[in-house]
Amino acid sequence: xxxxxxxxxxxxxxxxxxxxxxxxxxxxxxxxxxxxxxxxxxxxxxxxxxxxxxxxxxxxxxxxxxxxxxxxxxxxxxxxxxxxxxxxxxxxxxxxxxxxxxxxxxxxxxxxxxxxxxxxxxxxxxxxxxxxxxxxxxxxxxxxxxxxxxxxxxxxxxxxxxxxxxxxxxxxxxxxxxxxxxxxxxxxxxxxxxxxxxxxxxxxxxxxxxxxxxxxxxxxxxxxxxxxxxxxxxxxxxxxxxxxxxxxxxxxxxxxxxxxxxxxxxxxxxxxxxxxxxxxxxxxxxxxxxxxxxxxxxxxxxxxxxxxxxxxxxxxxxxxxxxxxxxxxxxxxxxxxxxxxxxxxxxxxxxxxxxxxxxxxxxxxxxxxxxxxxxxxxxxxxxxxxxxxxxxxxxxxxxxxxxxxxxxxxxxxxxxxxxxxxxxxxxxxxxxxxxxxxxxxxxxxxxxxxxxxxxxxxxxxxxxxxxxxxxxxxxxxxxxxxxxxxxxxxxxxxxxxxxxxxxxxxxxxxxxxxxxxxxxxxxxxxxxxxxxxxxxxxxxxxxxxxxxxxxxxxxxxxxxxxxxxxxxxxxxxxxxxxxxxxxxxxxxxxxxxxxxxxxxxxxxxxxxxxxxxxxxxxxxxxxxxxxxxxxxxxxxxxxxxxxxxxxxxxxxxxxxxxxxxxxxxxxxxxxxxxxxxxxxxxxxxxxxxxxxxxxxxxxxxxxxxxxxxxxxxxxxxxxxxxxxxxxxx
Ligand SMILES: Nc1nc2c(c(=O)[nH]1)N[C@H]1C(S)=C(S)[C@@H](COP(=O)(O)OP(=O)(O)OC[C@H]3O[C@@H](n4cnc5c(=O)[nH]c(N)nc54)[C@H](O)[C@@H]3O)O[C@H]1N2
Ligand SMILES: Nc1nc2c(c(=O)[nH]1)N[C@H]1C(S)=C(S)[C@@H](COP(=O)(O)OP(=O)(O)OC[C@H]3O[C@@H](n4cnc5c(=O)[nH]c(N)nc54)[C@H](O)[C@@H]3O)O[C@H]1N2
Ligand code: SF4
Ligand SMILES: [Mo]
Numbered sequence: 001x002x003x004x005x006x007x008x009x010x011x012x013x014x015x016x017x018x019x020x021x022x023x024x025x026x027x028x029x030x031x032x033x034x035x036x037x038x039x040x041x042x043x044x045x046x047x048x049x050x051x052x053x054x055x056x057x058x059x060x061x062x063x064x065x066x067x068x069x070x071x072x073x074x075x076x077x078x079x080x081x082x083x084x085x086x087x088x089x090x091x092x093x094x095x096x097x098x099x100x101x102x103x104x105x106x107x108x109x110x111x112x113x114x115x116x117x118x119x120x121x122x123x124x125x126x127x128x129x130x131x132x133x134x135x136x137x138x139x140x141x142x143x144x145x146x147x148x149x150x151x152x153x154x155x156x157x158x159x160x161x162x163x164x165x166x167x168x169x170x171x172x173x174x175x176x177x178x179x180x181x182x183x184x185x186x187x188x189x190x191x192x193x194x195x196x197x198x199x200x201x202x203x204x205x206x207x208x209x210x211x212x213x214x215x216x217x218x219x220x221x222x223x224x225x226x227x228x229x230x231x232x233x234x235x236x237x238x239x240x241x242x243x244x245x246x247x248x249x250x251x252x253x254x255x256x257x258x259x260x261x262x263x264x265x266x267x268x269x270x271x272x273x274x275x276x277x278x279x280x281x282x283x284x285x286x287x288x289x290x291x292x293x294x295x296x297x298x299x300x301x302x303x304x305x306x307x308x309x310x311x312x313x314x315x316x317x318x319x320x321x322x323x324x325x326x327x328x329x330x331x332x333x334x335x336x337x338x339x340x341x342x343x344x345x346x347x348x349x350x351x352x353x354x355x356x357x358x359x360x361x362x363x364x365x366x367x368x369x370x371x372x373x374x375x376x377x378x379x380x381x382x383x384x385x386x387x388x389x390x391x392x393x394x395x396x397x398x399x400x401x402x403x404x405x406x407x408x409x410x411x412x413x414x415x416x417x418x419x420x421x422x423x424x425x426x427x428x429x430x431x432x433x434x435x436x437x438x439x440x441x442x443x444x445x446x447x448x449x450x451x452x453x454x455x456x457x458x459x460x461x462x463x464x465x466x467x468x469x470x471x472x473x474x475x476x477x478x479x480x481x482x483x484x485x486x487x488x489x490x491x492x493x494x495x496x497x498x499x500x501x502x503x504x505x506x507x508x509x510x511x512x513x514x515x516x517x518x519x520x521x522x523x524x525x526x527x528x529x530x531x532x533x534x535x536x537x538x539x540x541x542x543x544x545x546x547x548x549x550x551x552x553x554x555x556x557x558x559x560x561x562x563x564x565x566x567x568x569x570x571x572x573x574x575x576x577x578x579x580x581x582x583x584x585x586x587x588x589x590x591x592x593x594x595x596x597x598x599x600x601x602x603x604x605x606x607x608x609x610x611x612x613x614x615x616x617x618x619x620x621x622x623x624x625x626x627x628x629x630x631x632x633x634x635x636x637x638x639x640x641x642x643x644x645x646x647x648x649x650x651x652x653x654x655x656x657x658x659x660x661x662x663x664x665x666x667x668x669x670x671x672x673x674x675x676x677x678x679x680x681x682x683x684x685x686x687x688x689x690x691x692x693x694x695x696x697x698x699x700x701x702x703x704x705x706x707x708x709x710x711x712x713x714x715x716x717x718x719x720x721x722x723x724x725x726x727x728x729x
Pocket of ligand 3: 015017019020021022049050051052053054055185192
C-alpha cells in the first residue's frame with residue numbers, strides 16, 4: 001500500500017477495461033490525478049489481482065490526446081472545433097431529425113461498441129435511446145463477437161442471456177476451445193485472476209485441456225494442448241457427441257427435449273471423419289469424450305476463436321450439448337448459470353431469431369440487432385430504407401468489423417453522423433459531432449452485463465471518484481442525445497433534465513411492473529441513476545423487497561464488493577423455452593448441420609488467417625498508452641517457419657484474401673500450426689489523432705476479413721479461418 005499523506009487519498013473502484021471486473025485501489029493526488037493503482041486485496045472476488053491494463057488506467061483516464069469537449073466538424077473544410085454542450089446538441093437537433101422526417105426511421109442506424117458492456121451508461125441509457133430512434137438498423141460489436149453463443153443459448157434455454165459458464169473453482173476437468181484467458185483475462189466467463197483459477201484447478205488434481213491452432217500462453221499452462229484446424233471445432237465437438245452416444249457414456253440429468261435428434265445428427269460425424277477435417281486424431285477425440293464422461297465434474301467452454309467462425313452457432317450449441325450429455329449442465333463443477341444481483345432475466349416468451357431481416361441481404365435479426373457484417377451494405381445500397389445518418393457509441397467498426405475499408409468509405413458518404421467516444425479515431429473521424437464521455441474516474445461503475453456471466457455470485461458498486469464538474473455524465477450525454485435525435489427538448493434542467501426524465505419514467509415502470517402501489521418509495525442514492533440501481537437491487541434475487549437484504553446502501557457500505565456465494569443450480573427456474581425443458585435440438589440449428597456436412601466435401605484452403613489478443617492491448621483503443629505499446633511490434637503475422645521457407649518469404653509478406661490485400665511483417669514461430677497465420681485486430685491507426693497510436697500504427701486485420709461471409713444462424717462475422725494466399729513482399 002502506498003503511503004497516504006494529506007496530499008493524496010486512496011479510493012476504490014472496479015476496473016472498467018475488461019471482463020474480469022478486478023477491484024482497484026487508486027491513489028489520487030490533491031488535484032484528482034492518479035498517482036498509482038494497485039489490486040484491491042480486500043475484494044472478495046479479485047483478491048488483489050491486477051493486470052498491466054488496469055495498472056495503467058490512470059494514463060487512459062487523463063490521456064492528453066482524448067476528447068474533453070464536444071467537437072463539431074465542418075463538412076466543407078473537415079476542420080473540427082470545440083463546442084459547448086448546448087451548441088453540440090442544438091447542432092444535432094437541427095440536422096438529424098429532418099433526415100428521419102424525410103426518409104423514415106430506417107434512415108437512421110446505431111452502432112454500439114464493446115465498452116458499452118462495461119459502462120453504467122451503456123446498460124441503463126442505451127435501451128431508451130434505441131427505443132426512441134425506432135429503427136431496425138441497430139448494429140453492435142455483438143455480431144463481431146458473441147452472438148453465436150447468445151443465439152445457441154436463446155434457442156436451448158429460451159433466453160439469450162442465460163449463458164452457462166464453467167464452474168472454474170470447482171470443476172475437475174476443463175475443456176477450453178478458442179479462448180486465451182492468459183492474454184484476454186476471460187470472456188463470457190467473468191473470472192478475475194483467470195490464470196490463478198486455472199492453476200488452482202490443476203493443483204487440486206483436475207485436468208485442463210486447450211484446443212487452439214496456436215500454442216498459446218494458456219495452452220502452455222494446460223495439461224494438454226490440441227492443435228486444431230481453424231473453423232473446424234464443430235466437427236471436433238460432434239465427434240465427441242458421437243462417441244458419447246456410441247459408447248453409452250451419456251448421463252443426462254436435466255429435463256431435455258430432442259435427445260434422439262441430436263444422436264441422429266451426430267451419427268455420421270465419426271471420430272475418423274472429424275479427424276480428417278480437424279487435425280485432431282480419432283483416438284484423441286475418443287479419449288477426450290471418455291475423459292469428459294468419466295471426470296467427477298467437467299465443463300466445456302469455448303470462446304471468441306470459435307464464435308467468430310463460419311460455424312460459430314453450431315459450435316456453441318455443441319459445447320452445451322456435451323455439458324448436458326455428460327451430466328454437467330447446471331451442476332456444481334460443471335457449466336452453471338450465475339445469479340446476478342441486478343438485471344437478470346425479464347423475458348417471458350421464448351427467444352427466437354429472424355423477427356425481421358436486413359434490407360439488402362435479408363440477414364436475420366437476433367436480439368433486435370442486424371449483423372454488423374451488413375452495415376456497409378445498408379449505407380451504400382440506394383433505395384427505400386437506405387441508412388443516411390448514423391450514431392456510434394463507444395465503437396470503432398472501421399477497425400473492428402469485417403471488410404473495415406468498405407465501412408470507412410460508407411461512413412464518408414453519410415449525410416450526418418454523431419459519435420459518443422473519447423477519441424478521434426478511424427471511425428469517429430467521420431462524425432459531424434463527437435460527444436466525449438467523462439473520465440473513467442468521473443463515472444460510476446456497476447457491472448450489469450458481466451456479472452450475469454460470473455463464476456461466482458458477486459456485486460460491487462463504485463461511485464465516481466472524481467466530481468463531474470459542469471459536464472454531463474455519460475448517461476446524461478445519452479439521455480440528451482436521445483432527446484436531440486428525436487426532436488424533443490434536450491437542454492432542460494431540474495425535473496426537465498432528459499436524464500432525470502428517463503430515470504423517473506423507468507423507475508415508475510419498474511414499480512408498476514413489480515406491483516408496488518402508486519406512491520414512489522424513497523430510494524437510496526444521490527442521483528437518479530443510483531436510485532435505479534437501488535431499485536434493481538431491491539427487486540433482484542437477493543433484494544430486500546424479494547426476501548433478501550440487498551440494496552444500494554449495502555453495496556455502499558461494502559466498497560470492496562459483496563460475495564454472494566458459489567454458483568447454484570437454476571434449472572428449471574431459469575428456462576424460458578416453450579417446453580420448459582432444455583431444447584437439445586432446436587430446429588434452426590439442426591437445419592444448419594446440413595451446411596456443416598456439405599462443407600466436409602469441399603477442399604480445405606492451403607492457408608487460413610486467424611486473430612489473436614495480447615495482454616497489453618484491448619481491441620482498438622489502448623494503443624495510445626506508451627507503457628502498453630512499448631517494446632516489440634505486436635501487429636505481426638505469426639507464421640510457422642516451415643511455411644516461411646516453403647514460400648520463400650522474407651521479413652514481410654503480401655497477404656491476400658477475397659476482401660483485400662495487406663503487406664505485413666512476419667513473426668515466424670513454431671507455436672502456430674503450419675497452414676495457419678495469425679494477425680491481431682484493432683491496429684491500422686490512420687485516421688486517429690492519438691499520437692502514440694499513430695506512431696505504432698500497424699495494419700487493419702479487418703482489411704482481410706470478408707463481410708460477405710457470416711455464420712448463418714446468428715449472422716455473426718467470420719474472423720477465423722479466412723482463406724488467404726501469401727507471397728513475398
Ligand atoms: N479480426 C478481428 N476483428 C475483431 C475481433 C477479432 O477477434 N478479430 N474481435 C471482435 C470483438 S470480440 C469485439 S468486442 C469488437 C470490438 O469492436 P468495437 O467495440 O467497435 O471496437 P473497440 O476497439 O472496442 O472500440 C471501442 C471504442 O470505444 C471508445 N471508448 C472507450 N471507453 C469508452 C467509454 O467509456 N465511453 C464511450 N462512449 N466510448 C468509449 C474507444 O475510444 C473506442 O473508440 O471487435 C471485433 N473485431
Ligand atoms: N488483452 C486483451 N484482453 C481482451 C481483449 C483484447 O483485445 N486484449 N478483448 C476483450 C474482448 S472484446 C473479448 S471478446 C475477449 C476475448 O477473449 P478470448 O476468447 O480469450 O480471446 P483471444 O485471446 O483472442 O483467444 C482466442 C483464441 O482462439 C484461437 N483461435 C482462433 N481461431 C480458432 C479456431 O478456429 N478454433 C479454436 N479452437 N481456436 C481458435 C486463437 O489462436 C486465440 O488463442 O477478450 C477481452 N479481453
Ligand atoms: S484483468 Fe481486466 S479488469 Fe482486471 S485489471 Fe486487467 S484490465 Fe482491469
Ligand atoms: Mo469482444
